[in-house]
Amino acid sequence: MRGQVSRKTIFAFVGPAVIGLAAVGIAPLIYAVWTSLHFYNLTKLKKVKFIGFENYSTVLTDEVFWQAMGRTFFLLVTALPLQIILGMSIALVLHQPGLTLIKTLCRLSLVLPMATTYAVVGLLGQVMFNQKFGVMNQLLGGADINWIGDPENAFAMIVFWDVWQWTPFVALVLLAGLTMVPGEVEEAARLETKSKWTVLRYVQMPFLLPGLVAVLILRTADTLKLFDMVFTLTRGGPGSSTEFISLMIQRVGFRGFDQGLASAQAIILLIITIILAQIYIRVFYKEV
Amino acid sequence: MxxxxxxxxxxxxxxxxxxxxxxxxxxxxxxxxxxxxxxxxxxxxxxxxxxxxxxxxxxxxxxxxxxxxxxxxxxxxxxxxxxxxxxxxxxxxxxxxxxxxxxxxxxxxxxxxxxxxxxxxxxxxxxxxxxxxxxxxxxxxxxxxxxxxxxxGLPFDNYSGLMFYNRCMLEEAGFDGPPATWQELKDVYGPALTKNGKYAFALQSKRNETQSADSFARVLWPFGGSFLDANFKSNLNSAESQAGLKFRQDLMQYMPDGIVAFDHAETVNGFSQGDIAIITEWSAFYSSVVSPDTSKVADCVEIAPEPMGPAGRKPALxxxxxxxxxxxxxxxxxxxxxxxxxxxxxxxxxxxxxxxxxxxxxxxxxxxxxxxxxxxPALVESWQDGVPEFRPRFAEWPEITEIVQEWGTKMMLGDVTTEEGATEIGTRMESVLEEAGYYSGEKPLAQ
Missing domain, CATH: 3.40.190.10 (Periplasmic binding protein-like II)
Structure with a gap:
């Protein structure tokens, strides 16, 4: 069979995709690696020089970098469990038989937060969480909470918006997993036990795991590169309270113009993301 | 000269x-x-x-x-x-x-x-x-x-820091004019005008150029401080610079909560809504605060030069x-x-x-x-008294302003003391200047 398709045909079909991927993904990555090994400041291009791993050493010993990284992981461990718990709950409710029209409408409405541009979410947040005329304080009975100007509240606000925007994604992925459970197996399990937890744990969970691992990987990567919403909402402030790692990299690279240092930060972030993805796959992922 | x-x-x-x-x-x-x-x-x-x-x-x-x-x-x-x-x-x-x-x-x-x-x-x-x-x-x-x-270049969009004040609010509190000095603003106008959800003053301090230019630098110069000394070393821990930075901390009690999230828009809006009695803002916002379309207090707006400090007026430029x-x-x-x-x-x-x-x-x-x-009149006076180096005008400013923005905000939030913040800014600022070649003589001390 192999001989029936010529190499030219294979290249013709696969080549454009590979070239496209190389152009938009691999070439910039190689360039970032090159940049990270140089003193490369956009406003000092006359002084570009090879400095080996100096940028990496600066990043790894920079307290501010690790504080931003810690803040990012704190966001991850705060928002992601909430998204999984809420997403799972929504998926289980929508998986119940009956009420077809309402469930369809719910599924459609779940897409809306995901379809909202990140930057728009940030701008909405600025208005809704405004201390004086924002709807959030009105909903809290006319409370006088300073959301944007207080470090803790600003962080909580970011968690809120991240959960609002991405819980539906988790719910839809898990709902897809639930639909994979063979009907007769689930039905038999429900005849065996009245415990919904037992059904979830032993029957549904194996089918949810691949989706859950995908959620973990995608949401972790998304959180590590979370930028637009925070940039438009708090710009990393007040102080550094919402300066997550992507905002820091943008600040160094595009406001301080130190592309070399920013590239080193980005490469380290990429390595951390890959390690985390591998951990998720090894620890959680099992074939059904 | x-x-x-x-x-x-x-x-x-x-x-x-x-x-x-x-x-x-x-x-x-x-x-x-x-x-x-x-x-x-x-x-x-x-x-x-x-x-x-x-x-x-x-x-x-x-x-x-x-x-x-x-x-x-x-x-x-x-x-x-x-x-x-x-x-x-x-x-x-x-x-x-x-x-x-x-x-x-x-x-x-x-x-x-x-x-x-x-x-x-x-x-x-x-x-x-x-x-x-x-x-x-x-x-x-x-x-x-x-x-x-x-x-x-030819000067095109030109600003000087001015004091915008709400004459009606000041008269209601028994004042017949604006404060002449920063000290008077804090000690006399602050307590009298901060009540019932209204504030005496707002100093825009958001963590961007606003923090370094409009907030941090604004309290350095009138108190005799500066970013750098004659040798281009940090001057932020000098008694004068510290006096200015500590003054800002004290003055915050008369500003709206979350002032570190206030940019120009929030500050001008707060003033235009009648919630803030006095602001120090760029002359460029004049047309906005006196227009009835954008300001509830258009008829009450008066302008004066920025208050004086122990070292003089030294308005923002x-x-x-x-x-x-x-x-x-x-x-x-x-x-x-x-x-x-x-x-x-x-x-x-x-x-x-x-x-x-x-x-x-x-x-x-x-x-x-x-x-x-x-x-x-206030603008013309300010342009005669201004400090060209209000923010150091050298090629390294984009890097230095980021440092000032970060630690200046941390000071305001109380995360670090003014001394600790000044030390951090000073160390990092000197490192940027050293890298640029100012200390090796490669580059002349620009200002």
Whole structure:
């Protein structure tokens, strides 16, 4: 069979995709690696020089970098469990038989937060969480909470918006997993036990795991590169309270113009993301 | 003084060039000068601020007379530097550089902009004999358009820090005028005006250029402090600088909660809504706070120079110049120069002022029909008292401002003491300056 398709045909079909991927993904990555090994400041291009791993050493010993990284992981461990718990709950409710029209409408409405541009979410947040005329304080009975100007509240606000925007994604992925459970197996399990937890744990969970691992990987990567919403909402402030790692990299690279240092930060972030993805796959992922 | 003298000489040289042009080009007109460049498109970055809307409204007249098209690319202030740097690095389309006074070192040292004298020498027919460089406020021309004794740009969107106060709120609290000193603002006006959800004062302190320029620097200079000493080492832990920074901490009790999240918009809005009695803001916001369309307190707005500190008034100084970009081709350079010359001209200054801009022409403020512009006396006084190095104008400022923004905000939030914050800023700032070559003698101590 192999001989029936010529190499030219294979290249013709696969080549454009590979070239496209190389152009938009691999070439910039190689360039970032090159940049990270140089003193490369956009406003000092006359002084570009090879400095080996100096940028990496600066990043790894920079307290501010690790504080931003810690803040990012704190966001991850705060928002992601909430998204999984809420997403799972929504998926289980929508998986119940009956009420077809309402469930369809719910599924459609779940897409809306995901379809909202990140930057728009940030701008909405600025208005809704405004201390004086924002709807959030009105909903809290006319409370006088300073959301944007207080470090803790600003962080909580970011968690809120991240959960609002991405819980539906988790719910839809898990709902897809639930639909994979063979009907007769689930039905038999429900005849065996009245415990919904037992059904979830032993029957549904194996089918949810691949989706859950995908959620973990995608949401972790998304959180590590979370930028637009925070940039438009708090710009990393007040102080550094919402300066997550992507905002820091943008600040160094595009406001301080130190592309070399920013590239080193980005490469380290990429390595951390890959390690985390591998951990998720090894620890959680099992074939059904 | 030496620098100012050199700059004035440079300005005088430019004037001489202009005079020469006048001699050669008797009967000079914009239309004639622009004729060879009709149809040329000039790309320029504008900000979303009143001074830019003013010139944009005047633009059809220029385009009609010259046939030159001005393509305006609008950006908020925070994006303007990055967009321009990327354009110049990539050899992009911009023909004019819009330069904040703290960017000029960067732009000049990278040869992204052309010295004004070079442009005038290259395109003598484009030089308006009535350019009159001496008519610009010397401080403004020096700070906004000059670098290393060379004039690059002409002052276009010009600011001085002013004190805007709500006369009605002050009268209600028993005051017949604004505070004369920062101390008086804190000790007398602060307690009397901060009540019932209203605040005596707001100092915009958001973590961006606002933190370093409008907040941090604003309390350094009047108290005798500065970013750097004569040897270009940090001066932030000096008694004077610390006095200013500690004063800011004390003054915060009379400001709205979350002042570290206040940018210009929040501050001006708070004032315009009648929630804040006094603000120190750029003159550029005058048209916004006195317009009934955007201000509830338009009838109550009064303007005064910024309060004085122990070291004097030392008001905030900020603003922009326009310079011809070196990357533009010849027709674009000439057309860009014609536009810059027209936009900053003496002839158009009055209209620019009336439309909400703030020209840097001395002559426009000499008339006796300026009652409608309450900010003028305070502005003129401020431009005579201002500090050109209010923010150090060297190429390293973009890196240093980031450091100041981070630690200045941490100070305000109480995460670090003013001493700890000053030490951090000082160490990091000196590291940037060392890297740049100021301490090895590779670069002269710029200011």
């Amino acid at each position: 030496k620098m100012l003298r050199n700059l004035l000489c440079s300005a005088a040289l430019a004037s001489l060039t202009a005079t020469g042009a006048m001699a050669d080009g008797h009967g000079w007109s914009l239309k004639k000068a622009a004729a060879p460049y009709a149809g040329t498109t000039v790309d320029v970055v504008f900000l979303l601020r009143p001074g830019y809307e003013a010139i944009e409204a005047m633009l059809p007249a220029f385009e009609e007379e010259t046939g030159i098209n001005i393509n305006i690319i609008k950006h908020p202030y925070e994006n303007a530097l990055g967009e321009q740097v990327r354009d110049f690095v990539a050899g992009g389309d911009l023909d004019i550089a819009l330069i904040d006074l703290v960017w000029i070192g960067n732009f000049a040292e990278n040869d992204w902009i052309l010295p004004l004298a070079d442009v005038q020498a290259k395109y003598p027919d484009a030089v308006d004999p009535k350019l009159d460089m001496d008519d610009f406020f010397p401080l403004v021309l020096n700070a906004f358009g000059g670098w290393n004794d060379t004039v690059y 900020g603003g922009f110049s326009l310079a011809v970009a070196s990357q533009a081709d010849e027709a674009e350079q000439a057309a860009a120069y014609l536009f810059i010359q027209w936009a900053t001209s003496k002839a158009n200054a009055r209209e620019y002022l009336e439309r909400g801009g703030v020209p840097a022409r001395q002559s426009v403020y000499e008339g006796d029909d300026l009652e409608a512009f309450k900010f003028v």
